[in-house]
Amino acid sequence: MTSESSFKDNLMNTLTNLLWRGIDILAENFPIIASQYYQKIIGKEYQREYHQFNISKNDSILHIGCGTFPLTELMLSTTCTPKKIKGIDNRKQATQIAKKYIATQDHSQVITIDYGDGIKYNLEGFSTIIISSCASPKTPILTHIIKNALPNTKIILREVESSAPSILDFLKSHQNITVLDTLKHHPFPFVKPFGWVSFLLTKN
Numbered sequence: 001m002t003s004e005s006s007f008k009d010n011l012m013n014t015l016t017n018l019l020w021r022g023i024d025i026l027a028e029n030f031p032i033i034a035s036q037y038y039q040k041i042i043g044k045e046y047q048r049e050y051h052q053f054n055i056s057k058n059d060s061i062l063h064i065g066c067g068t069f070p071l072t073e074l075m076l077s078t079t080c081t082p083k084k085i086k087g088i089d090n091r092k093q094a095t096q097i098a099k100k101y102i103a104t105q106d107h108s109q110v111i112t113i114d115y116g117d118g119i120k121y122n123l124e125g126f127s128t129i130i131i132s133s134c135a136s137p138k139t140p141i142l143t144h145i146i147k148n149a150l151p152n153t154k155i156i157l158r159e160v161e162s163s164a165p166s167i168l169d170f171l172k173s174h175q176n177i178t179v180l181d182t183l184k185h186h187p188f189p190f191v192k193p194f195g196w197v198s199f200l201l202t203k204n
Contacts, residue, residue, distance in 0.1 A: 038071055045185045046075045052183055053156055053200045055128065060084040062126040064118035065135030068097040070111070072130060077107035086126075088116035123149050133158040133196045139170060146174050146203065155201040164197045176204045 055061070059082040063072050066087030073087045089095050095115045102108045118141040123129065129149065135141055138159075145155060155177075159167045161184070171177050181200040186192060 038069065039074070041187045042071060043075045045187050046072060047079050048185075049156065049183055049198045050076065050080050053154070053181065053198070055080045055082065057081045057083060059128045059154075060126050061086070061128045061130060062121070062123065063087040063130045063132070064121070064141060065089060065132030066095070066098055066113060067132070067134060068094045068101075070098045070102060070113060072132070073102065073111045073113075074105060074107070077105075077110055081110075082128075083110070084112075084125075085110055086112045086114060088114045088118065088121060090115075090117045119144050123153075126153070128154040128156065130156045131158060133160050138167070142170065146177055149203050151203055153203045155199075155203065157199040157201060158196050159199065161195045161197055162193050164199075167199075171199070171201065178202050178204055 055076065057080060059080070061076060061082050061084065063070075063076075063086065066073060066089050070087045073085050076082055076085050087095075087098065089098070092115045095113050099113045102111050102113055105111075118131070118135055119137065121144075123145065126149075129145055131138070131141060131145075142157070145153075149155070157167070168179070171179060179199055179201055183198040183200075184195060185198065186195040190196065
């Protein structure tokens with residue numbers, strides 16, 4: 001990969017992550033935005049992902065990079081009703097805000113928010129691991145999961161579209177990881193080139 005393409009990838013990642021953070025802050029502070037845009041538009045994309053990748057009530061899910069507005073957890077609890085959902089983030093303030101929001105929701109009893117680092121978090125007891133596009137540092141997180149997750153663990157990796165080819169190259173270099181399926185997302189305002197790709201992986 002050239003230094004020019006690496007610079008473009010880093011720039012796109014930074015801009016996309018800033019866009020996500022901005023939407024999180026708006027959703028957290030303005031309930032109308034949370035219900036009318038975030039949950040309806042972005043939430044539908046997550047529902048597509050859960051259905052296509054066969055998330056079920058038998059799954060125990062760890063979500064790395066939950067952010068301040070834990071939409072992944074909320075949509076999981078209403079769409080798939082898995083038996084356990086845990087969201088983590090390596091920003092302590094983000095988890096404190098997320099905990100307060102979850103406490104106001106109807107399905108809060110199945111959702112846990114924890115302050116934790118995806119590069120070393122205990123993976124025991126989780127059948128499915130979801131890695132947000134905003135989770136960082138991405139490669140060390142993946143390395144930890146590839147090394148320490150149990151065989152047959154389902155991994156859903158969300159990646160900024162511009163960085164998807166380099167992430168695929170990284171995954172293909174590991175023989176114990178298989179890419180089973182992909183799903184592209186372009187809801188407004190995440191039009192090309194700001195969309196993201198969901199990869200369904202399994203550890204062999």
